[in-house]
Amino acid sequence: MLIKRTDHYKVTNNFNIHEFYSKSLDAPFEHEFNGNLIDVCQYIREQLSMPIVVTSTFRTVKGNALVGGSKSSYHLKGLAVDITAKDINKLINFVYENMSLLNERFSICGFGFYRWGVHLDVGCDSVYIGPSDKFHFWIKNSQINIDEQDGVSSSRSFKFGFVFFLFFLFLYILRKFRYGKV
Numbered sequence: 001m002l003i004k005r006t007d008h009y010k011v012t013n014n015f016n017i018h019e020f021y022s023k024s025l026d027a028p029f030e031h032e033f034n035g036n037l038i039d040v041c042q043y044i045r046e047q048l049s050m051p052i053v054v055t056s057t058f059r060t061v062k063g064n065a066l067v068g069g070s071k072s073s074y075h076l077k078g079l080a081v082d083i084t085a086k087d088i089n090k091l092i093n094f095v096y097e098n099m100s101l102l103n104e105r106f107s108i109c110g111f112g113f114y115r116w117g118v119h120l121d122v123g124c125d126s127v128y129i130g131p132s133d134k135f136h137f138w139i140k141n142s143q144i145n146i147d148e149q150d151g152v153s154s155s156r157s158f159k160f161g162f163v164f165f166l167f168f169l170f171l172y173i174l175r176k177f178r179y180g181k182v
């Protein structure tokens with residue numbers, strides 16, 4: 001849908017359209033923004049019964065560079081939204097646990113989990129999505145408990161064990177070498 005700078009109307013029960021107008025300083029008078037992203041914000045807001053703050057929607061090239069966004073960011077096309085809330089963990093965990101549902105209902109294909117909140121996009125042509133997968137996600141500095149983090153810790157303990165193994169192997173060889181001399 002097209003959003004104008006001067007638009008100020010209630011677009012869903014809890015959101016004014018202006019909350020989805022670009023926050024880039026050089027934003028054009030009007031820009032496109034994907035309506036599913038507005039609907040998903042309303043849905044999350046209702047499910048969590050807590051206010052959701054929209055921090056980024058459509059970005060201009062300059063605005064995107066200023067916030068360190070990727071050059072191929074879906075924000076540049078109005079196909080992504082960043083949201084946060086007072087209880088960030090609650091927001092992050094809800095979205096993480098409902099990715100399939102949010103994909104089915106609102107066609108969300110990209111989920112980014114950050115310390116500041118969540119990124120959602122409808123970039124369903126993404127190169128990251130394999131032929132059988134419907135969405136992809138990434139986790140950056142987020143305090144989420146997921147299998148991948150277990151994977152990291154188990155690989156850490158494996159490395160730790162391997163270093164111990166090398167240490168005892170070294171002692172063994174050293175002893176053999178010494179006895180050999182004697």
Ligand SMILES: [Zn+2]
Nearest residue numbers: 080081082119
């Ligand atoms: Zn984003």
